[in-house]
Amino acid sequence: MANKDLNIYVLIKQVPDTRSKAGVNPDGTIDRAKAGKMLNPFDAFAMEAALNAKAMGGPNSRVTAVTMGPPPAIDILYQALEHGIDKTCILSDRKLAASDTLATSYALTKTLEYLESKDGPADLVFCGLQTTDGDTAQVGPEICERMNLTQVTYVEGFTVENNKIHARKVIEGGAMEVIAELPALLTIANSYKKLKFKTFRGAKFVQEVKRNKPLQDEFIEVVDLAKVSARDEQCGLPGSPTIVSMTWKIGTVGGNCTMHQGKSAEELVGAVLAKESSHIAEFVKR
Amino acid sequence: MAGEVLIVAEQVNGEIAKVTLELIGEGRKLAQKLNSPLSCFILGHNMQSQIQRVIEAGADKIYLADHPELAEYRTLPYRRVLIDELTSWERPPHTLLMGSTTTGRDLAPRIAAYFETGLTADTIELDIGPYEHKAGVDKSKIGYFPECLYANRPSFGESLKARILGPWKDPQMATIRPGVFQLPAKVSRDPAEVPIKNIAVNLQSDDFRVSVAKIMREAGSKVDITEADVIIAGGFGLASQDGFELLRELAGCFNNAVVGASRKAVDVGWIGYPYQVGQTGKTVRPKIYIACGISGALQHRVGMQKSELIIAINKDPDAPIFSFANHGIVGDLYQVIPEMIKQIKAGALLKEPVLA
Numbered sequence: 001m002a003n004k005d006l007n008i009y010v011l012i013k014q015v016p017d018t019r020s021k022a023g024v025n026p027d028g029t030i031d032r033a034k035a036g037k038m039l040n041p042f043d044a045f046a047m048e049a050a051l052n053a054k055a056m057g058g059p060n061s062r063v064t065a066v067t068m069g070p071p072p073a074i075d076i077l078y079q080a081l082e083h084g085i086d087k088t089c090i091l092s093d094r095k096l097a098a099s100d101t102l103a104t105s106y107a108l109t110k111t112l113e114y115l116e117s118k119d120g121p122a123d124l125v126f127c128g129l130q131t132t133d134g135d136t137a138q139v140g141p142e143i144c145e146r147m148n149l150t151q152v153t154y155v156e157g158f159t160v161e162n163n164k165i166h167a168r169k170v171i172e173g174g175a176m177e178v179i180a181e182l183p184a185l186l187t188i189a190n191s192y193k194k195l196k197f198k199t200f201r202g203a204k205f206v207q208e209v210k211r212n213k214p215l216q217d218e219f220i221e222v223v224d225l226a227k228v229s230a231r232d233e234q235c236g237l238p239g240s241p242t243i244v245s246m247t248w249k250i251g252t253v254g255g256n257c258t259m260h261q262g263k264s265a266e267e268l269v270g271a272v273l274a275k276e277s278s279h280i281a282e283f284v285k286r
Numbered sequence: 287m288a289g290e291v292l293i294v295a296e297q298v299n300g301e302i303a304k305v306t307l308e309l310i311g312e313g314r315k316l317a318q319k320l321n322s323p324l325s326c327f328i329l330g331h332n333m334q335s336q337i338q339r340v341i342e343a344g345a346d347k348i349y350l351a352d353h354p355e356l357a358e359y360r361t362l363p364y365r366r367v368l369i370d371e372l373t374s375w376e377r378p379p380h381t382l383l384m385g386s387t388t389t390g391r392d393l394a395p396r397i398a399a400y401f402e403t404g405l406t407a408d409t410i411e412l413d414i415g416p417y418e419h420k421a422g423v424d425k426s427k428i429g430y431f432p433e434c435l436y437a438n439r440p441s442f443g444e445s446l447k448a449r450i451l452g453p454w455k456d457p458q459m460a461t462i463r464p465g466v467f468q469l470p471a472k473v474s475r476d477p478a479e480v481p482i483k484n485i486a487v488n489l490q491s492d493d494f495r496v497s498v499a500k501i502m503r504e505a506g507s508k509v510d511i512t513e514a515d516v517i518i519a520g521g522f523g524l525a526s527q528d529g530f531e532l533l534r535e536l537a538g539c540f541n542n543a544v545v546g547a548s549r550k551a552v553d554v555g556w557i558g559y560p561y562q563v564g565q566t567g568k569t570v571r572p573k574i575y576i577a578c579g580i581s582g583a584l585q586h587r588v589g590m591q592k593s594e595l596i597i598a599i600n601k602d603p604d605a606p607i608f609s610f611a612n613h614g615i616v617g618d619l620y621q622v623i624p625e626m627i628k629q630i631k632a633g634a635l636l637k638e639p640v641l642a
């Protein structure tokens with residue numbers, strides 16, 4: 001049986017760029033103001049998965065990329081279009097500031113439901129495994145709970161057959177093959193296929209979209225909380241059950257490291273081994 | 287009085303996972319501060335034989351959902367059983383903890399979203415303490431809360447560590463990676479004193495929307511660097527895959543020693559993911575950790591800072607790892623490590639330690 005036309009969504013996020021040196025301190029902390037921005041690397045796998053799912057669906061299958069973030073996050077939507085994603089949507093609203101994962105999953109659910117009201121029900125939603133800044137892997141399953149979708153996390157590979165998902169996923173100590181009914185939400189592991197290069201057509205198309213306002217409106221829908229009928233009190237700070245109550249630097253604690261330098265390797269090693277012989281000796285093979 | 291401290295157990299092939307016992311050990315401290323019972327929720331099939339281990343780890347109370355359909359973890363059946371039971375309670379647990387494993391990360395957010403409560407991922411420290419919310423955008427949060435779950439985790443932003451809390455709603459939830467907490471010492475107590483509540487399992491057709499076709503688990507060949515006494519870890523400073531051969535040679539000088547790696551060394555493919563130490567890898571606490579060509583980024587540090595003795599070898603005297611190692615050797619690892627192997631093999635450490 002051929003698969004039906006699939007209505008596919010992929011959730012992507014813009015995160016601080018940790019690959020470039022800008023804004024990245026040597027201790028691994030990030031200066032958000034100085035750091036560049038990039039597509040969450042885990043979401044590139046989700047995008048590849050969404051495009052592959054589209055190829056497995058009926059001829060009128062389509063993929064919509066959705067992001068929640070400040071207006072500059074539109075950059076990653078252009079990136080999605082360059083890779084052949086059909087259309088995009090950004091949820092942007094000041095009231096979303098300080099959202100934790102629960103509030104984020106609420107706002108994204110409302111956005112997906114809004115899009116469904118126009119495009120018909122979702123068949124598949126793809127998420128990255130986790131973000132590099134939030135790093136929780138919670139947003140996907142939380143959306144699943146809210147939308148009552150079937151859930152398959154840590155997906156390493158999948159096909160769509162007879163309108164069902166056949167997926168291989170990572171489990172504790174191994175892997176599992178599952179068959180999941182639609183509609184489903186899949187989070188894609190970074191062992192999935194790498195995102196292919198953007199297409200020439202896609203790149204040319206995006207250049208055109210950037211110049212042409214009506215095209216922008218057609219391919220990049222900008223929505224706010226009112227538009228997707230989200231309740232303010234479930235978003236941002238009021239909608240977040242958790243807060244960060246304090247932060248501290250641990251970079252300066254410790255500092256009682258005994259340094260050994262400026263001598264020959266023989267002397268340096270000799271000094272450490274002599275100092276710690278009582279601690280090390282019992283583990284040395286005899 | 288606060289609600290229970292509930293640990294949701296994880297099992298693989300009918301055996302309770304180590305992380306569950308670690309969480310019971312840590313949960314004990316929280317339960318004591320709250321003056322609440324520490325309970326453990328077990329889901330699986332033929333789990334009777336495991337109850338003893340959970341009691342020995344320190345649980346005061348056990349919930350047991352034993353059913354053939356629960357033999358292997360699946361999201362929807364497990365979610366159903368947990369939510370059915372928890373919604374029947376007069377008061378929800380104060381704290382609910384799960385391992386931050388592929389299972390816990392799949393299930394915990396479902397429970398959190400159902401109860402619309404907070405969930406802190408990959409927590410590295412837990413505690414109970416007060417919090418006062420004074421002013422803010424959201425008036426409904428204002429108040430004094432004497433008994434909050436503190437969940438500390440590395441933060442990506444400007445600071446290094448963040449305390450996350452959410453006392454406005456119970457259960458207050460967190461996931462914790464295996465190895466972050468120590469296995470508790472055995473508690474000796476009469477098992478008859480520990481009540482076991484058998485949970486009725488009522489699954490619905492909706493819960494079978496995902497079916498398992500095949501399970502693949504490699505027996506035996508598991509690498510578990512968290513069990514080693516000595517870890518020789520390599521980073522990007524090794525400059526090539528061959529560097530790990532040198533590290534293996536050094537590891538060969540010790541009993542129960544393995545090599546480990548930073549994420550950068552794993553990402554470039556020099557060594558597999560099971561060897562990665564850090565926030566997104568394993569948390570280890572060996573007796574000896576020798577870091578070779580590792581800069582000491584926070585995300586690496588949180589996975590190894592509890593090692594008993596840390597020796598860092600780095601050619602950059604300003605490398606952050608020197609701020610928390612016990613001994614820092616400034617030099618080229620390709621000169622230092624062969625020298626270390628040579629001296630250890632020559633018996634430098636086999637002389638009786640001098641007693642002061």
Ligand SMILES: Cc1cc2nc3c(=O)[nH]c(=O)nc-3n(C[C@H](O)[C@H](O)[C@H](O)COP(=O)(O)OP(=O)(O)OC[C@H]3O[C@@H](n4cnc5c(N)ncnc54)[C@H](O)[C@@H]3O)c2cc1C
Binds near residue numbers: 520523551578579580
């Ligand atoms: C969300 C997130 C999660 C992360 N999780 C982890 C994690 O779990 N584990 C982890 O390790 N990292 C993790 N990282 C990455 C982390 O921030 C660092 O990028 C990484 O730890 C750096 O690895 P490294 O020290 O091997 O490499 P580098 O930072 O490049 O350091 C290499 C070091 O080798 C030294 N060196 C070079 N040549 C020599 C030589 N010949 N002899 C001696 N020294 C030499 C250099 O001076 C330098 O200090 C994570 C990052 C993020 C954003």
Ligand SMILES: Nc1ncnc2c1ncn2[C@@H]1O[C@H](COP(=O)(O)O)[C@@H](O)[C@H]1O
Binds near residue numbers: 101104135
């Ligand atoms: N602001 C966001 N906009 C769109 N998708 C998001 C956002 N935050 C998280 N996601 C999705 O949820 C996944 C897990 O994110 P996290 O829970 O932050 O680790 C990401 O890989 C994305 O697919």
